[in-house]
Amino acid sequence: MFTVIGERINTTLKKVRAATADRDADYIKDDVQKQEAAGATYIDVNAGARIGHEEEDMIWLLSVIQDTTQLPLCLDSPDPAILEMAYGMVKQAPLINSISLEKDRFDPMIKYLKGKECRVIALCMDDSGMPKSVDDIFNRAKTLVTELENIGFKRHDIFIDPLIQPMSVAAENGTIVMNAVERIMTELKGVHTTGGLSNISYGLPQRKMVNRVFLAMMMARGYDSAIMDPMDREIMAVLKTADMIKGNDNFCMNYIKGVRAGTIVG
Amino acid sequence: MSDLNTITQSLISGDIDSLLEQVKAALEKGISASDILTKGLITGMDIVGERMETGEMFIPEVLMSAHTMGEAVKILKPLLAEGESVSAGCVIIGTVKGDLHDIGKNLVAMMMQSAGFDVIDLGVDVDSDTFMKAIEEHAPKIVGLSALLTTTMPMMRETIEKITQSGKRDSLKIMVGGAPVNKEYADEIGADAYASDAGSACKLAKAMLK
Structure with a gap:
């Protein structure tokens, strides 16, 4: 099983940074739902870009994201104090x-x-x-x-x-x-x-x-x-196909399902 | 001058064999080594830098041009007259303390060198004292600070403060860069310039010294 760590919730990305600063929960929720639907195993959360606001941004992002998805989270920070706080907030x-x-x-x-x-x-x-x-x-x-x-x-x-x-x-x-x-x-x-x-x-x-x-x-x-x-469709198609060729996909079922769903196109 | 023009073109396309032949031919014709360097090669690297900035040229092409230039400079250097300086000035560059990323910083150092600056590369994880020591020793015109982590960006501020406290701030220009850095942050910490890529770093450096 390949583990896809979805990298999109990162405040160094302009749109995420703006959504976080404006507390635009809809933007974050929508993005997380799309990542999940596309096959993310973990949602990475990095709140480090707005210097001096990492703690409040992380708290806000974690609560918004956990309202949206059951996926486990990847807590992304170099600061153990932030990680400690985040660890106390996550449900999985x-x-x-x-x-x-x-x-x-x-x-x-x-x-x-x-x-x-x-x-x-x-x-x-x-x-x-x-x-x-x-x-x-x-x-x-x-x-x-x-x-x-x-x-x-x-x-x-x-x-x-x-x-x-x-x-x-x-x-x-x-x-x-x-x-x-x-x-x-x-x-x-x-x-x-x-x-x-x-x-x-x-x-x-x-x-x-x-x-x-x-x-x-x-x-x-x-x-x-x-x-x-994970929202890059072509790379997700390569991932599923390569996993199938490696023998990790029983009866090639995930591959075939992907083709039927239109996500794997030759 | 068509000889120098051809040299410029060969440099841009990274055609090392043609360039070396053209440099030798130009020397035989009596064109001076310093003209070949400044009007042929450095002019070429300026164009490479611009094309890098606009996205017309990609990093491997830029590296190939720089490598080609390095080979040509090997021929020219011994021929430059004693005391004849073509240096655009001294640049001190480094990645700030706590940060070990060097790819972007190396590209900037390489472009600056190709543009005719004397570059002193202090490496990665450079604390403000080391920057200060190098500044006192080399009296640079430009100091370049790189940071690739949001956590090490504050070290840029600290380094700039240190330079200001030392009284050297007015003697040099400070440039900053790195993925999480932007113009806004550069202004906030009192840097003179922000560059998003090695090509524009070079152009800005030259413009600031004019």
């Missing part, structure tokens, strides 16, 4: 976005996560910066998994983000992350891999084409979650 075990190995982030986040009923996204970032090789990504993933297991996390609840970097700046960025995903999925059995899929196409024209092909290639290597826009 959330996915926490995120922990990393950066010292200033790691210590408070481990403290925060300990004993909580939740899943977590773990970024392969440390104080030396973005990973530069397959080994970099894998070693950071391994450390994160070990640390999270030490505080009681099950592998099934850990989503490793290998940090997808754009093709436009270095030709090896695709291969590095694909090889790393395969290694993580083989050697750290049980964890999931996720991440901001569209980073791959930054700086290129026709980004959606790049994102779609990349998703299929990543899925072939074991990638089983993405932070993405």
Whole structure:
């Protein structure tokens, strides 16, 4: 089962920012309903863009969203205090976005996560910066998994983000992350891999084409979650088709249903 | 001048073999290295920057032009007369403290360098003291601050405050950029300019120093 983390409720996006500032609940509800209908597994909620308003914005967004959907939420903030408050508000075990190995982030986040009923996204970032090789990504993933297991996390609840970097700046960025995903999925059995899929196409024209092909290639290597826009119909069609080809779709039923519903078109 | 024009065109299309031949031919004809650099290559990179800003050229094409320029500069550098400076000025650039993102900052640094600035890249996770130290040492005309996280944007403000307190604020221009940053925020924290991409950063930098 591929985990789709719907990325649209993020106050860095202009329309969401305006809707949040104006307390336009209808806009948010409509967007969340559309994401759910399109196949989102989690709704990511990021209220960080209006500096100084994160807490009130998060409270408002969570209450509006939970009036609209039963889907679990992905709580997206670097601030443990905001996450603590949000954790107290959610009705289902959330996915926490995120922990990393950066010292200033790691210590408070481990403290925060300990004993909580939740899943977590773990970024392969440390104080030396973005990973530069397959080994970099894998070693950071391994450390994160070990640390999270030490505080009681099950592998099934850990989503490793290998940090997808754009093709436009270095030709090896695709291969590095694909090889790393395969290694993580083989050697750290049980964890999931996720991440901001569209980073791959930054700086290129026709980004959606790049994102779609990349998703299929990543899925072939074991990638089983993405932070993405579920309302992009074409990429959701690629997702379902690739999942079917991987053998995850009994009797190809989801694929056929998608075709009948008109969401998968050749 | 058609020789310089051809050089400009080859640079824009990232045609490294033709460009190197054309540069050598121009030198043989007696065109000076500094003319080739400023009127041929830098003019070309200005156009590349504009096309990047308008979306006509994409990042890989811009990188290819910059790489091509770097190869041509290798030929020209030893030929520039002693003390002959074609530098547009010194730029100090870095990603602010707590932030480890470098893609955008690297693009800006590369474009600035190609535009003729002496660029001192302080890297990522740069605290305000390190910026201050570099400012005192190099007396830059421009300081560029990058932040990719809403949580590190306040470090831009802090860095600018530090520069102001040091009394150096009037001696330089401050530019800011990064995905969550906008013109409004730049104005609020007292920066001189905001740029949304490396091409416009370069153009703005040149315009501010005129």
